Amino acid sequence: MPTSDRDGVLVAVISGELDMVSVDAIGTALFDHLDEQPNGLVVELAVYFMGSSALSMLPELRGRAQSKDVGLAIVAAQAAAVRPMMASALSQVLPVSHSVEEASKSIHREPAAGRQSVWRPRGQLPSRNRNAARWGVDAFSRAGRVRSAGPR
Structure with missing residues (x-):
């Protein structure tokens, strides 16, 4: 796994x-990097397949990073990484970024203990079902038509 240093932040690229x-x-390699106490760790997921075992390793990595007070950010730009993280809702709990530059900046800006993810794939709006009442659409309608103000 190739690694590089960007302004004191260790960048590990996982491919394949x-x-x-x-x-x-x-x-094990990522946990060993955390033991070295870098200023931050960016994990770039440049993978073409990501299985469920990886989905269980990433939250454990975040927990260890928090316990060692090391900033952590995950870079997921390819569909093979983005889709499983969205389907498992890990993109809501892990600090996920679109690029290495964005990830390393987020590590420098925020303290490790308080970091939260606000990541969404580019151009995607919040789910219509979660915001049905606010947007005035019926969450169960086929095309999300606007509800009529009068009786049904």
Whole structure:
């Protein structure tokens, strides 16, 4: 796994497959990097496949980073990384960014303990079902038509 230093922040690039065969070795390497107490750790997921074992390793990585007071950010720009993280809702709990530059800036801006993710894929609006009442649409209607003001 190639690593580089960007202004004191360690950037680790994971490429290829991140599945149950490779996740132990990659997780161990990332945990070892945390033990070195860098100013921050950016994990770039440049993968073409990401399995469920990787989805369980990432929250553990975040927990260890918080316990060591090391800033952590995940870069997920490819669909193979974005889709599983969105389907499992990890994009709501992990500090996910679109680029390495954005991730390293977020590590420098915020303290590690208080970091929260506000990431959404570019151009995507909040779910219509969650905001149905606010937007005045019926969450269960087929096309999301505007509700009529009168009786049904």
